[in-house]
Amino acid sequence: MSIRYIEETKHLILETKNSGYHMKIDHLGYLQHMYYGPKPGQDNLSYAFRYYDRGFSGNPYDMRYDRTYSLDSMPQEYTSFGVGDFRVNSIAASCSDGSRCAEFKYVSHEIVNGKYSIPGLPSVYDDEGKAQTLIVTLIDNAANMGIKLYYGVFEDLDIITRSAEIINAGSEMVWLRKASSMCLDLPYGNWDLIHFHGRHCMERQVERINMFHGVHTFISGRGMSSHQQNPFIIICDHDATEDSGICYGMMLMYSGNHKTEVERDQFESVRVVMGLNDDRFRWELEPGTSLHTPEVILTCADGLTELSHNYHRCIRNNVVKGKYKLSHRPVLVNNWEATYFDFTEEKLLEICGIAKDLGIEMFVLDDGWFRNRKDDNGGLGDWVVDTDKLPEGLGGLISKVKGMGLKFGLWIEPEMISEDSDLYKAHPEWALTAPGRAPMMARNQLVLDLSNDEVHEYLYDTISGLLRDYDIDYIKWDFNRPISDVYSHSTPSARQGEVPHRYYLSLYKLYDRLTTEFPDVLFEGCAGGGGRFDAGMLQYSPQVWCSDNTDPVARLAIQYGTSFGYPSSSMGAHVSASPNHQTGRKTPLSTRGISAMAGTFGYELDLTKLTVEECGEIRNQIKRYKDIEPVVHGGRLYRLSDPAANSRYYCWEHVSQDRSRCILSVVVTDPQANYTLVHVKLKGLDPDAMYSVGGEFECRGRTLMQNGYTFPQLTGDYPAQQLDIIRI
Numbered sequence: 001m002s003i004r005y006i007e008e009t010k011h012l013i014l015e016t017k018n019s020g021y022h023m024k025i026d027h028l029g030y031l032q033h034m035y036y037g038p039k040p041g042q043d044n045l046s047y048a049f050r051y052y053d054r055g056f057s058g059n060p061y062d063m064r065y066d067r068t069y070s071l072d073s074m075p076q077e078y079t080s081f082g083v084g085d086f087r088v089n090s091i092a093a094s095c096s097d098g099s100r101c102a103e104f105k106y107v108s109h110e111i112v113n114g115k116y117s118i119p120g121l122p123s124v125y126d127d128e129g130k131a132q133t134l135i136v137t138l139i140d141n142a143a144n145m146g147i148k149l150y151y152g153v154f155e156d157l158d159i160i161t162r163s164a165e166i167i168n169a170g171s172e173m174v175w176l177r178k179a180s181s182m183c184l185d186l187p188y189g190n191w192d193l194i195h196f197h198g199r200h201c202m203e204r205q206v207e208r209i210n211m212f213h214g215v216h217t218f219i220s221g222r223g224m225s226s227h228q229q230n231p232f233i234i235i236c237d238h239d240a241t242e243d244s245g246i247c248y249g250m251m252l253m254y255s256g257n258h259k260t261e262v263e264r265d266q267f268e269s270v271r272v273v274m275g276l277n278d279d280r281f282r283w284e285l286e287p288g289t290s291l292h293t294p295e296v297i298l299t300c301a302d303g304l305t306e307l308s309h310n311y312h313r314c315i316r317n318n319v320v321k322g323k324y325k326l327s328h329r330p331v332l333v334n335n336w337e338a339t340y341f342d343f344t345e346e347k348l349l350e351i352c353g354i355a356k357d358l359g360i361e362m363f364v365l366d367d368g369w370f371r372n373r374k375d376d377n378g379g380l381g382d383w384v385v386d387t388d389k390l391p392e393g394l395g396g397l398i399s400k401v402k403g404m405g406l407k408f409g410l411w412i413e414p415e416m417i418s419e420d421s422d423l424y425k426a427h428p429e430w431a432l433t434a435p436g437r438a439p440m441m442a443r444n445q446l447v448l449d450l451s452n453d454e455v456h457e458y459l460y461d462t463i464s465g466l467l468r469d470y471d472i473d474y475i476k477w478d479f480n481r482p483i484s485d486v487y488s489h490s491t492p493s494a495r496q497g498e499v500p501h502r503y504y505l506s507l508y509k510l511y512d513r514l515t516t517e518f519p520d521v522l523f524e525g526c527a528g529g530g531g532r533f534d535a536g537m538l539q540y541s542p543q544v545w546c547s548d549n550t551d552p553v554a555r556l557a558i559q560y561g562t563s564f565g566y567p568s569s570s571m572g573a574h575v576s577a578s579p580n581h582q583t584g585r586k587t588p589l590s591t592r593g594i595s596a597m598a599g600t601f602g603y604e605l606d607l608t609k610l611t612v613e614e615c616g617e618i619r620n621q622i623k624r625y626k627d628i629e630p631v632v633h634g635g636r637l638y639r640l641s642d643p644a645a646n647s648r649y650y651c652w653e654h655v656s657q658d659r660s661r662c663i664l665s666v667v668v669t670d671p672q673a674n675y676t677l678v679h680v681k682l683k684g685l686d687p688d689a690m691y692s693v694g695g696e697f698e699c700r701g702r703t704l705m706q707n708g709y710t711f712p713q714l715t716g717d718y719p720a721q722q723l724d725i726i727r728i
């Protein structure tokens with residue numbers, strides 16, 4: 001049993017293979033947090049928290065003569081608000097009488113087999129009947145508000161999930177102002193904080209800081225999980241490394257506005273509150289209704305590598321759904337960087353002919369295939385094929401592509417609308433625009449109001465129509481601007497604060513309907529590159545385009561940061577032209593291949609311009625990728641270099657689960673004359689087994705891990721090498 005209740009002490013204990021999570025219902029009915037960390041080896045951890053008079057901290061009314069009991073210092077599972085815990089709160093609301101406080105006390109709990117799901121939201125699932133769920137109900141009788149705290153325990157995965165349901169249990173309206181998914185208090189420790197910030201073309205950059213006193217806030221208010229701040233943080237021992245040290249991961253499974261607050265307080269205790277962004281959030285909670293918050297995926301691991309492995313396993317097996325979750329992803333060629341908007345059917349078919357000859361399996365038609373789309377200033381919303389470019393329509397192109405033996409994929413950006421579209425002329429009120437105000441434009445387009453059911457149905461009809469009418473194997477679902485001017489013309493003014501979250505409830509429902517109805521279609525998420533790279537999207541699209549930056553060296557920094565939370569099988573990665581279109585950097589084809597082979601592999605360049613030698617090299621790359629894909633997608637990733645400590649090279653390893661095969665890759669970013677060779681200690685091998693190292697020599701796993709491997713001297717511009725280390 002991974003969840004236990006100890007009646008005598010009123011302790012609730014969650015256990016995974018390597019971690020323990022302890023709570024206690026105290027004598028006043030507060031749900032105290034006692035511990036989260038490596039399995040402690042005993043049930044009663046009450047001793048760890050000492051009560052003492054902390055001066056100037058208030059005390060609940062029942063404890064007014066005992067100044068040692070204060071909500072302001074006590075670790076808790078989900079905070080009350082307005083009643084004396086002055087740290088960051090999990091929740092805020094106004095009641096109909098104008099009061100803005102609530103004190104949540106334990107009412108009951110329930111332990112059930114299986115994993116809870118969250119109405120309308122993606123969540124980690126259990127299809128093997130191994131998980132357990134704990135539901136703790138708390139209530140405040142004055143405010144008539146209830147909270148159900150959901151905990152999902154995946155013992156084998158070392159994963160605990162959390163979500164909250166906030167309930168209006170009274171007969172008057174409650175206005176929610178903040179609704180977090182979880183609060184996690186870490187009362188002791190010297191912690192570092194790792195977060196993943198970035199920008200368009202440079203997503204998920206790793207920043208590690210020692211926590212200062214006060215509140216660190218990580219948000220997106222852009223209507224998307226964002227390029228700027230991924231909804232994922234790590235808190236780790238100050239001296240934690242890839243290999244050791246307590247590391248906690250907290251990942252919000254959500255694609256919209258999010259907020260994570262990490263407070264180091266007056267007593268060195270750390271509190272993390274994670275969930276929906278409360279900026280301009282206001283939810284009318286009618287009597288008898290509730291709001292479910294998005295899920296947080298938690299793990300506690302020894303070292304950053306183990307933490308990443310826990311997430312990779314969980315996302316691969318228990319987040320991603322559908323037939324492509326663990327199977328081969330077609331090697332594709334996408335025409336975006338080959339042609340941009342300037343293509344003809346003839347040109348596309350020329351690309352396809354070469355693609356087929358090289359061993360590519362799918363052709364993806366990117367942006368520009370529909371009317372009024374000569375550039376990125378218009379055309380979004382109608383989704384009617386441009387017969388100037390494709391005289392025989394999409395159907396004509398598709399049958400020719402299929403006739404060549406390729407699969408066919410199509411780009412769409414369904415959530416957007418251009419002012420010059422028929423759709424906008426018919427339904428200007430379907431765009432998110434504030435009354436009396438010219439909206440912010442980005443890429444000269446507006447965002448459709450998905451919180452409006454009519455828009456939802458229109459999008460469902462349009463996309464399902466495309467998928468019914470045409471033989472489409474893959475959809476690249478793009479989203480190319482942040483959401484501003486958030487005002488829904490179909491929503492009463494008092495409920496405008498609900499629109500950003502309702503938008504995502506509708507988007508998830510749309511994805512759910514489409515993926516259920518078209519189970520054979522592979523969806524790839526995209527948002528101007530990796531602006532919506534999150535576990536929410538990964539539930540429906542097994543892969544997400546990692547970045548619009550296809551420079552293989554810059555891409556390594558992006559893939560490196562992404563890899564802390566997300567598996568290689570989720571990262572769309574393509575070989576593009578040299579010089580690179582975003583950075584102008586020139587790199588060898590081999591380096592571009594090795595960099596892209598760390599994700600879901602494809603090409604994004606004009607194949608008609610390749611030389612005979614390049615064609616030969618690409619043929620080999622594709623064979624190679626297909627050969628190593630099971631190890632890259634299904635194995636364990638080890639980061640062997642840390643760009644913060646060394647900027648000379650990136651080195652990484654994928655090792656099959658049974659440790660029989662290791663793919664070792666390096667890209668040298670600063671090759672110097674007469675330099676110190678790249679030397680790395682391998683990881684994850686079978687210590688006692690003998691391995692053949694790149695066919696060059698044989699060596700025991702233990703030796704390669706202790707003594708390491710030295711690459712030969714690699715010279716030239718951004719040289720790379722990849723070798724097989726195979727158990728004999």
Ligand code: DGJ
Binds near residue numbers: 336529
């Ligand atoms: C942004 C995407 O990330 C690109 O790959 C491409 O599809 C363009 N949009 C098309 O407009």
